[in-house]
Amino acid sequence: MANMLYQLCFGGVAVELDVFATVNGALDEGLNGKVVVVTDVLRATTTITVALTSGCLEVIPVLTPEEAIEMRERLGNGEHLLLGGERGALKIPGFHLGNSPLEYTPEVVEGKRLIMTTTNGTRAIRRAAAGKLVLLGALVNAPAVAAAAAKAEADVSFLCAGTKDRFSLEDFLTAGALVEEMLKQHDYTLRDGARAALEVYRAYRSDILGAFRSSYHGQQLIELGLEEDLDYCAQLGTLDIVPVYAGGLIKKLV
Amino acid sequence: MANMLYQLCFGGVAVELDVFATVNGALDEGLNGKVVVVTDVLRATTTITVALTSGCLEVIPVLTPEEAIEMRERLGNGEHLLLGGERGALKIPGFHLGNSPLEYTPEVVEGKRLIMTTTNGTRAIRRAAAGKLVLLGALVNAPAVAAAAAKAEADVSFLCAGTKDRFSLEDFLTAGALVEEMLKQHDYTLRDGARAALEVYRAYRSDILGAFRSSYHGQQLIELGLEEDLDYCAQLGTLDIVPVYAGGLIKKLV
Incomplete structure (x- = not known):
């Protein structure tokens, strides 16, 4: 079965990746004590x-x-x-x-x-505070964030900020890119949300900017004249900085 | 832009399709007064x-x-x-x-x-009660449900039951199949959730049974010896009946 391909264990327990598509849809059991990676690619985490x-x-x-x-x-x-x-x-x-x-x-x-x-x-970042390690992920730093999350050797939940509690294509796609980057580090057990995000990323990976431009929130930003922000946020792996949230502050992970 | 391809208007207003991946993640504004199609393909709506x-x-x-x-x-x-x-x-x-x-x-x-x-x-069905028309969708009746939903000439929200408030691949994929069936009827404006579900369906359409078998809930059913149910539920368009929920009762739509 496809799922069996993605297996990584620490201390005998399989390590899982999952994606929550919206903040209100996220579960405590999926955040508490996990590595949580918050994604709001347009534009806060970028x-x-x-x-x-x-x-x-x-x-x-x-x-x-x-x-x-x-x-x-x-x-x-x-x-x-x-x-x-x-x-x-x-x-x-x-x-x-x-x-x-x-x-x-x-x-x-x-x-x-x-x-x-x-x-x-910022609402998503606050919601993620129950995590044992809270990172901020975007496309520009996706490889660096994936490497940092992999190093934690624990379950990872990607929390999409969404747009006013609604599913947002750009965040789900970015979570999929982060899952893909993590799979370059190890094989993992993918929960259903992670598998779906990965497929959405793969469907759009050849034209991420096009996906951003056609997304609901992307269209709003274009209407406001903020098109250059989309160009910037759609870049993959251009920055090495990993923001980490702890004690109410976001700093560089060192 | 891709989104502009999917446009259908009634009375001058574009008709939108959206997908909510979990019951707890669904928004009142996305359900109230809309056509709501509840999907719990493994197995309640089937x-x-x-x-x-x-x-x-x-x-x-x-x-x-x-x-x-x-x-x-x-x-x-x-x-x-x-x-x-x-x-x-x-x-x-x-x-x-x-x-x-x-x-x-x-x-x-x-x-x-x-x-x-x-x-x-049943929890998802109760949650959907705010809709102006509440239908139950599965793969076996996807074309019939899509036709009934299209006939209502209103925004359609697909509400995935999920598995204990967690994203479930099989429901999201089924919602994507329903979106695809609706696009055979008309062009619609697709909100981000509908676009993502459509891509997930397209990624797995050549092996829906494989997707069901490898899903989190599918694996639980197989472990319980309920593998034949997956075979049954993975069939597309074998039944013409559209269940409709109104006044606390589910009946055949006539």
């Missing part, structure tokens, strides 16, 4: 990867713009503390930065800390 | 289709075995009222029938009424 690559020291994910502003005040409003994120895909009034990976250059974020809130991504 | 094909007059879906027994008592315990369903994929003690489509022959169910409870299927 953008956070870029920010850390550009020398941003850490990212504090918060759920609402109000919470972001309050936190910055509490932390002294220093110029080394930036506010970033989006609502309706656009920069939040009064914030320093939006949610485009193209904004997060070394000139802007190097040596700074970032408080960030996005519609779907 | 079995109910077979029961109605065999002349069963109606099926009353209930959530628990206790509720089933109480309802039968309330309805007089007559010999024309059968109890069917499963827990742990096996017949419930004291019930007349389990959840295998092979049990529901005309000799057993013709002219009878059935009270039924299954682990995932």
Whole structure:
């Protein structure tokens, strides 16, 4: 049987990969104590990867713009503390930065800390907090994230942020790319969600940008003039940074 | 863009198809007032289709075995009222029938009424009740269900029962088959979930039985000796009956 091909054991127990297509559809039993890889490829997890690559020291994910502003005040409003994120895909009034990976250059974020809130991504990151190790995955860092997840030698659940609790093609496809990258490291037992994500990735792998452009959320971003973000986010394996979430902070995995 | 190929409008509004991979991941906005097609191909929606094909007059879906027994008592315990369903994929003690489509022959169910409870299927059917039209879909009746759903000229949401709130390959694949059958009727706008389900179906269409056998739930059924049920459920388009759920009862759509 196909499933039997993907077997890896640590301490005699098969290691499983699974994919949850939406945050509200994720199960505690699928997250608690697992390696959880959060995917919000358009654009939060791509953008956070870029920010850390550009020398941003850490990212504090918060759920609402109000919470972001309050936190910055509490932390002294220093110029080394930036506010970033989006609502309706656009920069939040009064914030320093939006949610485009193209904004997060070394000139802007190097040596700074970032408080960030996005519609779907930061909620997914908070939901993943029950994991024993929480990583942020995108296409740009998929091989690096897969290698880090494989090294943990434990079950891995990919948690797609989705779009307002709805299935999003780009996140499911990205989870499939991450599963494929993990299978390059070892053979694993794939739960049904991981198998489906892998097939969706394989169906679109020859034209990932086309899949992003035709996705529901991709079309919204194009309508807002954010087409270049899609070009950026559709790149596979261009960055080596793996963001890890622990104790309320996102930092580079070292 | 790929999405633009699938356009059908009624009264100037594009008609959308979407797929929800699990019951807990389904959104009210995706169900309320829509045509909802519930899919629990292994085995509830297949079995109910077979029961109605065999002349069963109606099926009353209930959530628990206790509720089933109480309802039968309330309805007089007559010999024309059968109890069917499963827990742990096996017949419930004291019930007349389990959840295998092979049990529901005309000799057993013709002219009878059935009270039924299954682990995932009846819960999904109850969840779908917000729909303006609620149909039960399987592979055996996929073309007939797709034709009935298309005739309603409204958005269609496919609600996969899943396995204990977890993504199930066989239901997602079946939803994809139903999407494909609907595209034979008209062009539709496909939401991301429908596009992904379609790709998963296309990846496995040449060996649906193999996909069922290798699925998580399929493997459980095989271990219990229920392999013949998989053979039966993997057939495409062998039955013309469309079960419809309304007012707490499942009947043949006429």
